[in-house]
Amino acid sequence: MGNINWRTILRLGLLGSVVALYFSMIGMVEDFSNRNLIGDLLNLGHVLLYAGIAGGALFAAREHSESNTVGRGLIGLATGALGALLPSGLVLLSSAINMRTVFVNVNPALSNIITFGRGVPTGLLLFVLASAVVGLITALFTVLPETWRGPVGKSFGIVIISAVFSDLVRQVLTNIIGSGMVRSLYVGDAYRPLVAAVLFVGLIALFFWLDRRAKQSNETTAIPQTDAKARQAKNRRNIALFLGWGVFLLIAPWILGSFLSQVLFEIGRFVLLGLGLNIVVGYAGLLDLGYVAFFAFGAYTMGILTTTTAINPAPGVFTFWTALPIVVLVGVVFGLLLGFPVLRMRGDYLAIVTLGFGEIIRILALSDWLAPIMGGAQGILKIPNPVFFGLELNSPELMYYLVLAGSLLAAFISIRLRDSRLGRQWMAMREDEDVAEAMGINLVQTKLLAFAIGAGFSALGGAIFAARLSTIFPHSFNLLISINALSLIIVGGLGSIPGVIVGAIALVGLPELLREFQEYRLLMYGILLIVMMLLRPEGFIPAEVFKRELHSDEDTGGPPAVEAQV
Amino acid sequence: MAMLEVNDIHTYYGNIHALKGISLEVNEGEVVTLIGANGAGKTTTLRTISGLLAPRTGTITLNGEDISGKSAHELVYMGVAMVPEGRGVFSKLTVLENLEMGAYSREDDGIRDDIDYAYELFPRLKERRKQVAGTLSGGEQQMLATARALMARPKLLLMDEPSMGLAPILVEGIFETITNINKEGTTILLVEQNALMALSVASRGYVLQTGEIVLSDTAKNLEKNPTVQKAYLGID
Numbered sequence: 001m002g003n004i005n006w007r008t009i010l011r012l013g014l015l016g017s018v019v020a021l022y023f024s025m026i027g028m029v030e031d032f033s034n035r036n037l038i039g040d041l042l043n044l045g046h047v048l049l050y051a052g053i054a055g056g057a058l059f060a061a062r063e064h065s066e067s068n069t070v071g072r073g074l075i076g077l078a079t080g081a082l083g084a085l086l087p088s089g090l091v092l093l094s095s096a097i098n099m100r101t102v103f104v105n106v107n108p109a110l111s112n113i114i115t116f117g118r119g120v121p122t123g124l125l126l127f128v129l130a131s132a133v134v135g136l137i138t139a140l141f142t143v144l145p146e147t148w149r150g151p152v153g154k155s156f157g158i159v160i161i162s163a164v165f166s167d168l169v170r171q172v173l174t175n176i177i178g179s180g181m182v183r184s185l186y187v188g189d190a191y192r193p194l195v196a197a198v199l200f201v202g203l204i205a206l207f208f209w210l211d212r213r214a215k216q217s218n219e220t221t222a223i224p225q226t227d228a229k230a231r232q233a234k235n236r237r238n239i240a241l242f243l244g245w246g247v248f249l250l251i252a253p254w255i256l257g258s259f260l261s262q263v264l265f266e267i268g269r270f271v272l273l274g275l276g277l278n279i280v281v282g283y284a285g286l287l288d289l290g291y292v293a294f295f296a297f298g299a300y301t302m303g304i305l306t307t308t309t310a311i312n313p314a315p316g317v318f319t320f321w322t323a324l325p326i327v328v329l330v331g332v333v334f335g336l337l338l339g340f341p342v343l344r345m346r347g348d349y350l351a352i353v354t355l356g357f358g359e360i361i362r363i364l365a366l367s368d369w370l371a372p373i374m375g376g377a378q379g380i381l382k383i384p385n386p387v388f389f390g391l392e393l394n395s396p397e398l399m400y401y402l403v404l405a406g407s408l409l410a411a412f413i414s415i416r417l418r419d420s421r422l423g424r425q426w427m428a429m430r431e432d433e434d435v436a437e438a439m440g441i442n443l444v445q446t447k448l449l450a451f452a453i454g455a456g457f458s459a460l461g462g463a464i465f466a467a468r469l470s471t472i473f474p475h476s477f478n479l480l481i482s483i484n485a486l487s488l489i490i491v492g493g494l495g496s497i498p499g500v501i502v503g504a505i506a507l508v509g510l511p512e513l514l515r516e517f518q519e520y521r522l523l524m525y526g527i528l529l530i531v532m533m534l535l536r537p538e539g540f541i542p543a544e545v546f547k548r549e550l551h552s553d554e555d556t557g558g559p560p561a562v563e564a565q566v
Numbered sequence: 567m568a569m570l571e572v573n574d575i576h577t578y579y580g581n582i583h584a585l586k587g588i589s590l591e592v593n594e595g596e597v598v599t600l601i602g603a604n605g606a607g608k609t610t611t612l613r614t615i616s617g618l619l620a621p622r623t624g625t626i627t628l629n630g631e632d633i634s635g636k637s638a639h640e641l642v643y644m645g646v647a648m649v650p651e652g653r654g655v656f657s658k659l660t661v662l663e664n665l666e667m668g669a670y671s672r673e674d675d676g677i678r679d680d681i682d683y684a685y686e687l688f689p690r691l692k693e694r695r696k697q698v699a700g701t702l703s704g705g706e707q708q709m710l711a712t713a714r715a716l717m718a719r720p721k722l723l724l725m726d727e728p729s730m731g732l733a734p735i736l737v738e739g740i741f742e743t744i745t746n747i748n749k750e751g752t753t754i755l756l757v758e759q760n761a762l763m764a765l766s767v768a769s770r771g772y773v774l775q776t777g778e779i780v781l782s783d784t785a786k787n788l789e790k791n792p793t794v795q796k797a798y799l800g801i802d
Contacts, residue, residue, distance in 0.1 A: 428656060428667055434618055435654040440642030440671030440718065545658045 008063050009075060013082025016056025021086040023048045024114070027105030028520055033113050035516070036190035037163035043190075044164060045113055050134045053083030057135035061142040072139045080135015084128040087114050091127075095120050151207035159200050163191055165513050168260060175255050249404060253397035261396040263512045265468065268403030269461055270508045273485040274492070274500035275410040276457025281486065282495035282543070283423060284450035285430030287351040289482050290358025293338070294331050294455040296365060296477035298462025301327045303380035303472050304373065311373050320386035320467050324460070331459020332452045339451035343444055346433070358482055366474040379473035386467050399468045406464055410457050411497050417453070418495075426450060427545065484508065487525060491532050493539025502540045567630060569594040569753055570615070570722060575624030575634070577614045584610045586777040587624070592722070592755050597748050599756045599764040599785070601798055602774035608757040609651055611774070612726050615755070616648045617641045628722070642671045647720035651727050653707040655714070657700030661691050664699050664710055668717030677717070684713040687743060705736035712743065722753045729760045741767050761798035765789050773798070 023029050033045025060079040061072045091111045093099065099106045115123025116130075144152060162169050166189050173182045185195045253261040273295060280288045305323040308315055318326075342353050365374050374380070385394045386402060393399050417423050425446045428436035437443050466472050484507060492503025506528070511521050532539070568591035577585040585607050592598045600608045613619045615626055617638035626634045628644060638648070647668075656664050665684055669677045685692035688709040694702060699710055708728055715723055725744070729737040741763050748754050748767075758764035765771055765785040773781035773794060781791065788794050 424667065424670070427659070428670075431656040431658060432654055434638075435650055435656070437618065437638040438616065438642065438648040438650060439667055439714075440639045442637075442639045 004064065004067070004071065004075060009060050009079050010082065012056040012060040013079040014085070016052040016079070016083040017086040019052025019055070020049050020083060021090060023052070024087055024090060024110055025103055025105055029113060030105060030110050031517060036188060037160065038191050038196045039187055039193045041193055047160065049087070049114065050131065053080055053131050054134050054138045056083050057138040058142065061139035069140070069143045072143055073136055076135040076139020077132045081128055081132040083135065084131035088124050088127060091115060091124060092120065147211065150211065151204045154207055155200050155203035158203055159196055166190070168513055171257050171260055172255060175257065253400045258396050261400045263509055265396055265400050265403050266512055267504045267509045268400065268407050269465055270485060270488060270504040271407045271501055272403065272410055272461035273458055274489050274504055275407070275414050275497065276454040276461070277485045278489050278495065278500055279414065279417065279457070280450050280454035282489055283418060283426040283430070284447065286447065286450060287347065288354045289351050289486065290354035290356070291458060291485055292477050292479065292481040293358045293361040294335060294458035295462040295465070295481060296361050297334050298327050298331050298459030299466040299472045299477070300365065300374055300380070301330045301459070302463040302466040303383050307380055307383050320384070324463055327459050327463040328456045331455045335452040335455025336448055339448040343447055358479060362474050362477050365477065377474065379471060381471050383466050383470045383472070385470065403464050406460055414497055422449060487529060491528065491539055493542040495543035495545065496539065496541050499539050499541040499543070568592060569629055570755065571627045572615060573625045575614060575621040575626065577610055577619055577621045584777055585614065588779055590772050590779065590782070592753060594753055595751070596770065597744065597754045597756060597768045599758055599768040599771045600774055601758055601761040601764055601771060604759070606774040607777040608774055609726055612724050612755070612757050616646060616724050642718055645721035646724065647715040647718040648724040649711045649715045649726060649728060652730065653711045655699040655707050655710050658698060660696050660698055661710055662695045664714050665717050668714035671718050680717055680719065684716060687746065688713055705732050708732060708740060716747065720752060722755065723747065725754060725756045727757055727759060729758060729763060737763060761794070
């Protein structure tokens with residue numbers, strides 16, 4: 001049975017317990033329990049409560065990799081039961097004394113969730129038992145052979161995630177198979193238990209089959225297939241993938257409906273911001289925390305030029321389209337203006353100066369001094385929607401196309417810039433300013449261009465934002481936007497364009513879909529950022545150069561060794 | 567007229583008076599070395615010449631043209647290249663990409679040939695041309711930094727402490743290369759703490775102490791000078 005390390009079990013069990021206790025005491029378990037996932041058998045509160053406990057059991061079982069099935073089962077059982085310790089203690093304590101005066105969230109409703117509504121003695125025993133079973137199942141999962149573990153893990157993940165985002169899934173399904181069918185699959189927001197079970201088993205079978213097919217085709221391709229042929233096949237697959245995505249992006253709003261189009265618009269807006277910031281931070285390595293300022297410039301310039309409510313230098317002259325180039329130009333000019341004073345700053349100093357700059361712009365917009373032009377706290381109202389060849393873009397579905405076009409343009413420019421001489425200059429400067437200069441690179445010019453181009457993208461995003469909302473307030477341009485944009489490029493992968501898109505979906509799109517849990521948004525952000533920095537510091541889809549650096553220790557021996565023999 | 571003439575330059579870091587009137591000259595085809603202890607101002611002198619720092623007073627001329635106000639990137643186009651201290655390779659780029667960055671200032675067709683020449687000079691770099699520079703050994707990084715500076719086809723090469731942190735056997739190799747590069751026609755100004763090695767490849771030398779030049783002579787004479795022997799060569 002191998003040696004069982006009780007200290008590890010104690011440590012991991014208690015660690016899981018602390019996580020469960022924390023989520024309970026801040027009220028997340030209770031809030032999340034309103035969202036049923038599978039009938040009323042499983043809700044999101046449960047997932048949160050048992051996630052830490054399961055995590056503890058998973059790591060405990062992994063630490064005992066030499067133990068057999070029974071041994072690891074026991075370890076999981078023990079770790080899981082131990083995980084129940086602190087939440088149980090909390091329930092006991094709160095049944096004896098009223099803790100709500102200090103800990104607002106420790107209330108009977110929470111006790112009810114933890115004890116399955118059965119009260120103190122029986123319910124608590126049930127909870128300990130349930131935790132132990134969760135621990136057991138997680139531990140047994142690690143015993144599964146490799147071929148099964150992948151499919152089972154992925155299927156479980158998909159069932160849970162699709163249940164969490166059931167709004168999105170149901171909306172898509174409704175548009176495809178009709179609302180009657182959808183109603184028969186769901187109770188309220190949750191899967192019917194049978195549906196969930198069938199889906200789970202079906203997905204396992206599907207993944208199992210896919211894995212086997214992939215393995216078989218690997219075996220066949222291992223035997224002679226010319227390089228050219230393989231490349232051709234890969235090219236064809238890439239083209240198919242590209243076309244598939246293209247078609248999806250074009251018809252997306254009509255499948256997804258109005259609300260989800262609005263979410264897509266939000267994602268697109270942050271993709272645009274992220275692409276611009278990616279040039280400044282990801283390519284040029286200049287940490288800019290005041291990026292929202294350019295977004296505000298774009299929005300306000302668009303607002304001032306196209307409304308009649310603000311002071312308009314030329315009322316009635318500008319439409320959205322004719323104002324757009326001016327907006328971008330203003331963004332670029334302000335990018336240069338900010339660039340000049342901060343040219344000599346590096347790293348942290350630059351971050352602090354730009355942070356201040358972002359706040360100054362917001363406060364100026366809010367001030368009485370500029371109120372006659374920028375509207376003060378009231379902002380600018382009645383900004384007209386863009387009109388595209390007689391079609392007024394007044395719905396989320398139509399505005400989505402505008403932001404899609406903007407993002408595609410920005411992505412195209414980004415790619416071209418990255419591979420250009422300027423892109424090389426940025427990369428050299430990011431690596432080492434002195435050496436870059438010693439190579440003959442003009443740092444002043446290179447930095448200013450990064451600021452200016454990044455600012456132009458941001459201003460474009462701001463203009464589209466203003467035209468979509470029709471109303472802009474200083475409060476829309478707070479620090480959080482800069483932080484959002486920065487987080488999404490870090491999570492996605494610095495310097496990587498697909499990374500920006502994935503980051504925007506993860507940090508902007510998903511929270512939009514979970515609006516009911518808005519108050520925990522920043523907590524989730526924090527957890528996600530910490531986990532990312534620990535497990536994948538290079539981001540979801542890292543750029544080639546960053547991947548090289550962070551994992552260079554792993555592949556030093558590989559390719560170069562082969563290379564050396566050539 | 568000397569190729570490089572440095573005339574009474576004073577350089578400050580904020581209020582710290584780092585160079586107190588340095589004057590030196592480098593003739594075409596020479597290897598000249600600046601030796602001195604830590605903090606004597608060797609690197610500051612080199613950074614001032616290369617344009618990374620600006621002198622507060624004094625002039626620097628290159629082939630008769632005043633370059634004291636010029637920044638580093640402009641000097642590259644005038645034929646001055648630098649091998650920075652601590653090697654300073656682009657650690658995330660491959661060896662080949664580093665060499666290509668070295669040729670940033672050029673737009674002629676000879677870059678491929680020069681890369682081949684760099685590989686000839688340092689066969690190790692050819693073996694590792696696809697490897698990321700950050701994973702090279704210290705000696706290989708020094709080779710890369712030197713090769714990269716040569717990619718700009720400099721007339722004057724400024725080298726900052728090429729022997730720093732290298733094993734003695736590698737140091738010998740580096741100095742051998744310095745001699746070779748010089749024979750091919752590149753003038754070299756070499757800053758070194760390893761005075762013995764530096765004087766063995768140089769034709770002339772300057773001794774720096776707390777921001778001033780205290781001695782200047784031919785390398786042979788400096789080697790025999792009792793003060794130099796005592797302070798820098800470890801000979802009593």
